[in-house]
Amino acid sequence: MASGKELCEGVEWRIRVVDGSSEVLVPPTGLARKVWLRTKGLISGLGMKVRMFLKQAWDMGANDPRKVIHCIKVGLALTIVSLVYFMRPLYDGVGGNAMWAIMTVVVVFEPTVGATLYKCLNRVCATCLAGFLAVGVHWIASQSGDRFEPFVVGASIFILASIATFSRFIPSVKSMFDYGAMIFILTFSIVAISGYRVDKLFDLAHQRISTIIIGTSLCILVIMLVCPIWSGQELHSLTVRNMDKLSDSLDGCVRQYFTNSNGEDDQKLQGYKCVLSSKASEESMANFARWEPSHGRFNFRHPWKQYLKIGASMRSCAYCIEALNSCINSENQAAESIKKHLSTSCLKVSSSSSSAIKELAESVKKMNKSPTIDLLVEEMNSALEELHNDLKSLSHLLNPSTTAENQISATGLVPFMEIIPMVTLASILIEISVRTEALVGSVEELVKESEMKDKIVAKEEKPEGTMKALQRV
Numbered sequence: 001m002a003s004g005k006e007l008c009e010g011v012e013w014r015i016r017v018v019d020g021s022s023e024v025l026v027p028p029t030g031l032a033r034k035v036w037l038r039t040k041g042l043i044s045g046l047g048m049k050v051r052m053f054l055k056q057a058w059d060m061g062a063n064d065p066r067k068v069i070h071c072i073k074v075g076l077a078l079t080i081v082s083l084v085y086f087m088r089p090l091y092d093g094v095g096g097n098a099m100w101a102i103m104t105v106v107v108v109f110e111p112t113v114g115a116t117l118y119k120c121l122n123r124v125c126a127t128c129l130a131g132f133l134a135v136g137v138h139w140i141a142s143q144s145g146d147r148f149e150p151f152v153v154g155a156s157i158f159i160l161a162s163i164a165t166f167s168r169f170i171p172s173v174k175s176m177f178d179y180g181a182m183i184f185i186l187t188f189s190i191v192a193i194s195g196y197r198v199d200k201l202f203d204l205a206h207q208r209i210s211t212i213i214i215g216t217s218l219c220i221l222v223i224m225l226v227c228p229i230w231s232g233q234e235l236h237s238l239t240v241r242n243m244d245k246l247s248d249s250l251d252g253c254v255r256q257y258f259t260n261s262n263g264e265d266d267q268k269l270q271g272y273k274c275v276l277s278s279k280a281s282e283e284s285m286a287n288f289a290r291w292e293p294s295h296g297r298f299n300f301r302h303p304w305k306q307y308l309k310i311g312a313s314m315r316s317c318a319y320c321i322e323a324l325n326s327c328i329n330s331e332n333q334a335a336e337s338i339k340k341h342l343s344t345s346c347l348k349v350s351s352s353s354s355s356a357i358k359e360l361a362e363s364v365k366k367m368n369k370s371p372t373i374d375l376l377v378e379e380m381n382s383a384l385e386e387l388h389n390d391l392k393s394l395s396h397l398l399n400p401s402t403t404a405e406n407q408i409s410a411t412g413l414v415p416f417m418e419i420i421p422m423v424t425l426a427s428i429l430i431e432i433s434v435r436t437e438a439l440v441g442s443v444e445e446l447v448k449e450s451e452m453k454d455k456i457v458a459k460e461e462k463p464e465g466t467m468k469a470l471q472r473v
Contacts, residue, residue: 066111066227069226070111072226073109073222073226074109076226077105077109077219078105078106081102081105081214081218084098084211101218102215103215104123104212104216105215105219107119108120108123108215108216109223110223111229112231112285113224113295114230114232114287114288114289114292115284116219116220117291117292118287120216120220121216122177122179122183123180123212123216124213124216126179126187127183127208127209128209130184130185130186130191131188131205131208131209134191134201135201137152137153137192138153138201140152141156153192153193157188157189160184161185161188164181165181168181176287187208230289230295230298231285231292232285232292232302233298234285235285235286235307238278238281238285239310239364240361240365242274242311243357243364244271244358244361245268245275246321246357247354249269249271250272250317250321250324251351252268252269253269253324253328255347255350255351256269258339272317272318272322272325273318275315275317276315276318279311282307286304286305286307289302297367302450303449307446309445310443313435313438313439316435316438317435317439320431320432323428324425324429327421327424327428332417332420332421333418334419334421334425335422339422341393342422342426345383345386345387345389345390345426346387346429348383348387349380349383349384349387349433350429350432352380352382352383353432355376355379356377356380356436357436359373369444373440373444380437383433384430388430390426394419
């Protein structure tokens with residue numbers, strides 16, 4: 001029975017012996033089996049990609065839970081605003097334009113409070129202004145007669161849309177009202193054209209403004225009450241982190257070069273690149289922070305623009321560190337004797353500059369002037385003076401008549417090309433120290449302006465407290 005069953009299933013392999021050699025014969029695979037194997041491979045590959053995607057999504061959420069919270073807040077806001085369709089009084093009040101409330105939530109809801117307030121206020125103001133102007137244009141057009149009405153509407157759209165578009169190129173308008181200008185163009189065009197075809201223009205404008213106010217109000221409530229993320233706090237934390245990265249990159253880069261140690265973390269050494277690429281983030285955060293109310297230790301009129309000056313000072317230092325890194329990794333290297341001659345002073349300059357930047361990070365973090373920053377600046381200037389003296393002494397190494405050349409080079413002369421890389425590196429370190437001192441001034445100005453704003457706010461709140469106390473009496 002077993003042998004018969006095997007014969008029915010077919011021969012899976014066989015061996016033929018010819019002249020002492022053997023050959024394995026494998027029967028050809030059928031078309032159905034090929035299709036099955038290929039389908040199985042595609043399914044397993046797709047499953048692997050889905051699993052990797054889910055793992056990456058999980059890691060992203062675990063590393064930054066705020067992204068998950070933002071997704072939940074968007075879902076919450078959309079769920080609440082969707083109830084407008086199911087509440088008869090609200091639906092009767094806004095009619096079929098209730099979808100504009102949902103569209104408003106989708107468009108204006110941003111991860112931070114400042115960004116959401118910026119879009120909400122711009123959208124409400126632009127919608128109201130465009131609606132009023134569109135109603136006025138429609139009235140003027142209706143008074144001009146049926147013959148000239150289309151020309152009046154078309155000319156008004158052309159003029160106002162062109163002016164609003166041009167205003168978006170003005171830097172001061174672009175930073176504060178760019179989104180509002182775009183919404184103004186959209187709303188004015190829709191209402192003006194609809195007014196030419198729809199008789200109930202006032203109802204259309206009223207319903208549009210009402211739905212947008214409902215959507216923006218809900219967004220503001222959700223973004224400020226449910227785990228708020230403040231643009232000002234994000235900008236403050238970003239500035240502190242960039243200072244720490246700048247300090248670690250400077251100290252680690254120079255120390256690794258002179259001590260020939262490879263134990264430094266490459267990610268820490270490349271931290272200055274984060275400073276170079278953070279300009280756009282800093283500008284957007286500073287712009288959004290100006291829209292935020294008082295929160296934590298930051299008042300409404302906190303000097304957010306000063307953070308941009310600090311960021312510019314940090315980037316100037318980071319550019320020097322990038323040049324320093326290129327000099328260190330250059331093919332033309334300095335002679336070991338020259339490197340040893342300037343190592344002590346260069347390490348002192350880099351260490352003192354790094355310590356000063358690190359102390360500035362603590363000063364910004366606590367928002368008060370550091371008691372030791374002046375001492376660190378003095379140490380940095382002292383190290384600079386020592387480096388200047390060591391650089392002056394290099395001239396003796398190139399002079400064959402001096403006795404110092406015998407201690408440095410057995411031939412009595414150091415090649416000039418072997419000194420240039422070291423002099424370049426020292427010059428860059430000097431420039432970094434100068435720019436670090438400018439960074440100190442920017443941070444001290446931020447602390448000073450912040451203290452002045454706090455005093456002004458305290459004086460404004462004091463009379464209100466006194467009036468409340470008198471009313472209680």
